[in-house]
Amino acid sequence: MKYRWVYALLALFVVASMVIAGCQPAPEATEAPAAQPTAEVVVPPAEPTAVPVVETPAGRNNYVEMKVESPDCEYGGEFKSIETVDEFTVKFTLCYPDADFPSKVAFSVFSIADKEYLDANTGDSVKMSEAPNGTGPYMLKEWVRGDRVIYEANPNYWGTAAAIPNLVFRWSEQSAQRLLELQSGQVDGIDNPAPEDFAAIEGDANLALYPRPALNIFYIGFNHNVAPFDDVKVRQAIAYAIDRQRIVDQYYPEGSQVAKVFVPPALKPGYSDAVDWYPYDPEMAKTLLAEAGQENLEITLSLRNVVRGYLPTPDKVAQEIQAQLAEVGITVNINVMESTAFIDATAAGTEGFYLLGWGADYPGATNFYDYHFAADTNLQFGDLYPDLVEEIRAAGKISDPAARQVHYDKVNQLLKDDVVMIPVAHGASATAFKASIGGAHASPLGNEVMGVLTSDSDQFVWMQSGEPATLWCIDETDGETLRACEQIFEALLSFKVGSTEVEPGLAESYVANDDATEWTFTLRQGVQFHDGALLDASDVVASYAAVWDAASPNHVGRTGNFEYFTAFFNKFLNATE
């Protein structure tokens, strides 16, 4: 024991180093990725506090004149400039006409945040989710990660204040669990009950089912950069081998349709009557496979086992496809992935063959075609097909419906000829609520508005399929996340509850010039953000500039991809590439 003091020192040293390591701030996981084009220009504030400090009393005015402008339209994006005209007027100048512009700005991804608050958080979605500062009928009280999001009603809401003071979002992947919790009264409303349970819900006097129209598409995607799907004959063979009618008959609820093209029939211009998809013909499939020299093909089918309106039973449909393809001699391995990992992998172009779908965000064909086949940040089908991009872009830039339809007919023919994907179904789905809940609805766009509900109780619990990724949705695409944001944030315009019709939101009114290239929005006066700041035109410019201008210090988001922005409005300003 003569070295006792040595051991004591050693022990002390170990303990001390552990204490030091423990007290070290954790590495900033939310820092923008290195690939971020603006990484060099982002100057983090000296004290990166997540919550902006409220210094002035409620109703404070922080209007400044702002204008963000592109020197020309050569950069390839839709916006020419966004500017404040006066405190409550914003003007968007576009590089080319956009007939869907009101629908696009009504979409909740383009919600308006306070300029000061955006600056304080450098537009970082994760930081902004700590204390999201919106104008909506609900404010965030607490987000218990992995368990629930708790909201409380906004007492200063500009419109009709929410009738139910407390709102809770919960989630479960299991449709049986969602239904069980609804039946037992633990939750008051659920999203996407399983089709098999529709009858049970309708038969239960305490519950009510609200069917959601099929404004979506479920498709089987191919990435033509991944072998063997680089061979169009293989893709065609698989298209012939899939019995889409059987999938819809067996796995979809009533009201669903077999898809002929990528958009549902309600979207015109966009839907093409004249284009017929490949019929079910296993013999033809075998012939094509033989021609391609791929008789003993073994492929992997990726999916996420998350129930969405477009796909009520992902694992079952995957097995159905596996069995159907087995009949033509293709061995399919099913690869079930975690939801976010799956979405990121498909968008990054690493999955060759996968099940995915799309629910409309606004009722326009551009919402379907542009995002999937003409956005360079989206590599899910491999490198973009140039002829397809050309037609889609051309259709988006004109406002005459008949002329647009000509382009969309070509798009649909190209999608069929190249077998970019296999459109399978437009799936009907539903929400279910307790019968005692007033104002209950199912939105065709998936944006159920909890602020209009009424109840005997002072709390409403909603259960959906998945947890939101963040609560500031500028860089999100997942419907589960968007719905959680929509309770807090609002956009310039909005969609009528339970409908696809555009109505005034934060803007009371808007006017466009004759060729639909200049849009002027008049904001509502006296709208307060949750922290007390007043809404003004500079907030609108700042919110749009954060995503449009890649050089803006607020151009951070969550992944930094902003898929929706590039899908809706094309290129970023000051993009490095």
Add this chain to the structure above:
Amino acid sequence: MTSNVAILDVSNIKYTSPGREAVRRLFHHRSAILGMIILGFLLILAIFAKQIAPYDPIQLLRDVDRREPPCIHLLGCAADQPQHLFGIDGNSRDLLSRVIYGSRLSLQVGLSTVSFAILIGGVIGAIAGFVGGWLDDLLMRIMDVLMAFPSLLLAIAIVSFLGTGLINALLAIGIVSIPRFARLVRSTVISVKELEYVVAARSIGANQGRILFGHIIPNSLTPLIVQATLGIATAILDAAALSFLGLGAEPPRPEWGLMLGEERNSIFNAPHLVFFPGVAIMLTVLGFNLLGDGLRDALDPRLRGTAAG
């Protein structure tokens, strides 16, 4: 004649081998008989699955709707409907055929994992017990570490590391069962190695290998047989649990745990989808447990000489 019978009786008592005695005991053990009946039935199902099952277990049926409840003609199902004793599963396949084919997989799983575990665990235990000293300490501490983890959790960790799939799941379950057999073999080897016949073998100069494999191991098999039978039951349950979690067998393989896991959402609206695979797992595990208990009672030296129970 009379004397003849008397002589036979005497010889019977005198020369009954312990093995035959154990078998006699086993066949008088009521729950063991029940276990053997269940397992015999399963074995027949597994071997003749192709002849017994009415349909191919992975073939989609075109003329029926998915999730249809059982249609049994004897119980009033319309005669023009095709008969499906267990109903139709979530992918419009015949559930009875899938359950029957599942027995094949479950027995294979149980036998292969336990054989693997006995082989590895037995060798480790025998060496540790026979050699002793630091090697014994080292091997047994490794086994203790393995034992310290909850077995299913460790299996999940191993599968996550190796990747999902039936073979990896089997490997994982085999690995987590090793320590149980290693410890068992070690303890019996230690108790046997000081017995007179081993000392005798040693004194006439038999080499170590011959003593270990020729004298010690054959005489320490009894508890191993019991443990193996019970181990099969655990292995089948673990494999079903892994498949239930989506880490074991991959669709469309007719594995009971997988069938349960896939249809866990249907428990209220199509209970037959989870009832039949669940019952199949329960019966199989019960069969092995009953047989294991019976074997223990029949082979346990403490019970020798007392009346068979």
